[in-house]
Amino acid sequence: MLSSQSPSALAISGLKKTYREGFIALKGIDLNVEAGDFFALLGPNGAGKSTTIGVICSLVAKTAGSVSVFGHDIDHDFAAAKRCIGVVPQEFNFNQFEKVLNIVVTQGGYYGLPRKEALVRAEKYLRLLDLWDKRNVVSRTLSGGMKRRLMIARALVHEPKLLILDEPTAGVDIELRRSMWDFLQQVNASGTTIILTTHYLEEAESLCRNIAIIDEGDIIANSSMKDLLGKLSQEVLVLDIVESLPPDFTLKGFDCNWVDAHCIEVSIDREQHVNSLFAALEAQQLQVKSLRNKANRLEEMFVSLLKNPSKQSDIDYPHHESAEASA
């Protein structure tokens, strides 16, 4: 159990970043991630997620503000701060001509791990991520999913206390994504704090306990996942009905939208219960064949919070995933 006195895994205060060309990427954000948390940092493209991660890892120079990792300020105690961080970036950034095992062992070496120890750890993480059989393969020949897992193994080789994953499952098929979720949950359960950025809102909702949403360089929401989703005022359910329904079909007490003769969308307010919906349907002697949410709950909240909702097109929704998977 972590002591209440232990420093935050990440404490960001008044962080600003203005790029040379004048673009303001961060407008003075504050963020706190507790040790042991599984934290989601969401936002549309260009919102400032990668800039924030870049500053934490010293790849981007901040304009103002302070960042500390487990109590180590990245300006004054940079070695200790960096030692705590493992990063899985958005883009593949390993040597494409190097063998898988060498990439992980070399990264261990950069952190001062003697070669023997680095080899042991590389084997451990490559096995856990199902890459051990590929250890002598040149990295550029790996599939996209394998490359993502290689970057996770590389980020873990020095066993950081804080693991930052910038869209780790982008372009990964659903089966593999789920196995990566299991792996990340194990890593988190072992005590590693995880910060995740993702375009898959279902992923954030499944994995993360706390969440911050960043938009146009500002943090627009920062709370527990439960609290954030609790603020949803309305959900839209899609119902497949056995009986045939006329286009002017209505359901007393509910906002109802006819989709086709066997499908309707029903909006349910926070105060309403699904039981009352079923009761209303039963009153009309209608049988429900299946029921599902029209959109991911987090997705609905996310879209409602954005200053410019048109940016939602940057986000991948579950129904898009299904389409990709069946293609």
Add this chain to the structure above:
Amino acid sequence: MNLVSQWVAFKTIVYREIHRFMRIWVQTLVPPAITIALYFLIFGQLIGSRIGEMGGFDYMQFVAPGLIMMAVIQNSYANVVSSFFGQKFARSIEELLITPLPHYLILLGWVLGGDARGLLVGAIVTFVSLWFYDLSVVNWTLSIFVVISTSVLFSLGGFLNALFAESFDDISIVPTFIMQPLIYLGGVFYSIQLLPTFWQTVSLANPILYMINAFRYSILGSSDLESLGFSINSALFMIVGFIILLTTICLWSLNKGRGIRS
């Protein structure tokens, strides 16, 4: 990061750099050996036999130290500039920049990698030269010092070039339009005493002239420098001075994040 960890990390960079150029030895070690062998054959053997003496020596004896230094300079520079910029371009440099490694160790690791290739190619070229003439070295200590320090200097130059380069054009401009003319006009193939006084004076502004002549002096016991009123020590001070200057600029740039942090 304690000293033991720093030592391990430093060894990792040097090992990776040496492993890189050894893995692609057909691109990194064979071409300079062939090029320099052709220089020996054409300029030293075929044309050189008709030239006669140069600077008081057989032309082959005169040209050999220059060709060895040319190979060391070009390969030290090329190794660092291509390796560092390649990593910058592929963003794999981020693997290193996110670690707690101090900047001076990153610089030192790359410079030693450049040195390793420069000196290995220098050794290969020296071995090739033995096919064409009998090498005898007047001052081993001086020759080793000059060749190592020159290699360090050009490795630093390659690092600086790669740090500020934003495209592959940027890493070919300096070697093609600056280094190559300075090397060729730095007395590799001729004694600058052959030049008119004005061009001799202009040549004195070329730092590579001092390096090549210092090395030639260490091999043959004589060079253009003394006849122009310069001691070998002045050449050595100049090399060391440039090393200090470039090291300072490289470290300052790294600390400021120039070329590596946005």
